[in-house]
Amino acid sequence: MKQILVTGGAGFIGTNFIRYVHRNRQDWHIVNLDALTYAGNPGNHRNLEKDPRYTFVHGNICDGDLVTSLFDQYRFDGVFHFAAESHVDRSIAGPDVFVKTNVTGTFVLLDAALAHVRRHKDKKFRFVHVSTDEVYGSLGIDEPAFTETTAYDPSSPYSASKAASDHLVKAWYRTFGLPVIVTNCSNNYGPYQFPEKLIPLMVLNCLDNQPLPVYGNGKNIRDWLYVTDHCDALVRACERGIPGETYNIGGGEEKTNLEVVETVCDIVDEKTGKQPGTSRNLITFVQDRPGHDLRYAINPDKSYEKIGYKAGFSFDQALSVTVDWYLENMEWVKSVQTGAYREWIRTHYRRGQERLE
Ligand code: NAD
Numbered sequence: 001m002k003q004i005l006v007t008g009g010a011g012f013i014g015t016n017f018i019r020y021v022h023r024n025r026q027d028w029h030i031v032n033l034d035a036l037t038y039a040g041n042p043g044n045h046r047n048l049e050k051d052p053r054y055t056f057v058h059g060n061i062c063d064g065d066l067v068t069s070l071f072d073q074y075r076f077d078g079v080f081h082f083a084a085e086s087h088v089d090r091s092i093a094g095p096d097v098f099v100k101t102n103v104t105g106t107f108v109l110l111d112a113a114l115a116h117v118r119r120h121k122d123k124k125f126r127f128v129h130v131s132t133d134e135v136y137g138s139l140g141i142d143e144p145a146f147t148e149t150t151a152y153d154p155s156s157p158y159s160a161s162k163a164a165s166d167h168l169v170k171a172w173y174r175t176f177g178l179p180v181i182v183t184n185c186s187n188n189y190g191p192y193q194f195p196e197k198l199i200p201l202m203v204l205n206c207l208d209n210q211p212l213p214v215y216g217n218g219k220n221i222r223d224w225l226y227v228t229d230h231c232d233a234l235v236r237a238c239e240r241g242i243p244g245e246t247y248n249i250g251g252g253e254e255k256t257n258l259e260v261v262e263t264v265c266d267i268v269d270e271k272t273g274k275q276p277g278t279s280r281n282l283i284t285f286v287q288d289r290p291g292h293d294l295r296y297a298i299n300p301d302k303s304y305e306k307i308g309y310k311a312g313f314s315f316d317q318a319l320s321v322t323v324d325w326y327l328e329n330m331e332w333v334k335s336v337q338t339g340a341y342r343e344w345i346r347t348h349y350r351r352g353q354e355r356l357e
């Protein structure tokens with residue numbers, strides 16, 4: 001049985017990743033370390049509570065004693081590091097926690113992972129660091145897409161903190177030989193995404209007949225990656241990637257924000273039996289995000305060639321599946337919006353511990 005540490009496994013991508021790995025790698029035991037911030041929901045894995053292949057630990061990646069004790073307790077074969085503060089708008093309102101979690105937290109994990117590799121002389125160990133295309137900064141409309149050698153030029157406190165964490169991870173490879181793999185991916189979407197991010201926010205506002213706030217003129221461009229494709233790429237990067245290397249993961253689906261919002265509107269109208277065009281009337285242009293990057297785009301050639309990754313889902317197909325998921329999971333939406341699951345956490349878990357009962 002392989003032992004893997006997943007950090008941030010109660011968040012959006014981490015949840016999808018654990019579900020993906022549980023299905024596709026039956027000989028992996030998953031230890032999920034998550035601080036359960038507003039963005040983490042342990043109820044996402046309620047079906048795994050009694051599963052011997054899954055262990056949840058409630059704790060903070062900045063807690064060096066806790067992280068070290070986990071490396072002592074489990075002989076990890078790898079780490080998939082998702083835990084982060086992830087929302088750009090929140091990083092503008094309050095950057096502190098972004099520096100703590102994304103920079104200091106990553107350092108704590110690297111330190112513990114290096115001690116572990118040295119102790120066990122484990123050459124097969126992998127530290128997979130999950131990062132973002134936002135570290136490369138903003139592209140002009142006609143500029144070539146980001147490659148793995150594009151210079152870093154982050155714009156927001158969020159992307160600057162992720163860039164700092166990428167640099168630490170690469171330094172631990174070059175200086176200490178820790179076998180790391182860095183992945184930089186584009187905008188994910190799919191089930192379990194917290195409704196502060198563009199797509200779930202727009203789906204839920206359409207359902208509630210609330211305004212759909214589009215920043216600036218709506219012409220900013222993002223590349224959209226279905227979360228299951230991302231999970232597939234991460235497993236490939238771990239199993240086939242070369243330590244010290246970076247792999248860019250994209251969805252091959254560049255869209256303006258306005259195109260995305262209009263598509264969401266049309267899908268929701270169709271699925272809920274509203275008159276076509278009803279939800280588009282809710283689109284409201286609002287003040288732009290400060291430092292708003294114009295465009296992100298990923299050149300996927302290296303990932304295609306070296307780890308055999310290719311996006312499998314088209315945007316229209318996967319967006320429709322995503323809207324269905326939100327329509328069928330309104331209880332989940334209510335619980336993350338009200339934070340009702342927090343009471344459940346308090347009675348079920350102690351800090352740094354597995355389940356109480
Ligand atoms: P998310 O905000 O949905 O989830 C983050 C998870 O990390 C939550 O469960 C939260 O409780 C946990 N967490 C936060 N601080 C912690 C701490 N100090 N200790 C332990 N756990 C902590 O984020 P996401 O969208 O799932 O993103 C996961 C990773 O992928 C992040 O590193 C993010 O930078 C990266 N990424 C995300 C996207 C995207 O589109 N969502 C794109 C590129 C890269």
Ligand code: TDX
Nearest residue numbers: 086087088132134186187196197198213214215220257
């Ligand atoms: O209400 C909104 N209106 C709007 O126009 C929101 C929430 C967003 N936007 C715009 C801003 C962006 O151009 O939509 C685009 C997408 O916004 P977000 O969903 O906030 O994502 P983004 O800022 O692009 O960052 C996301 O992708 C890269 C994730 O949040 C990051 O964690 C990841 O690194």
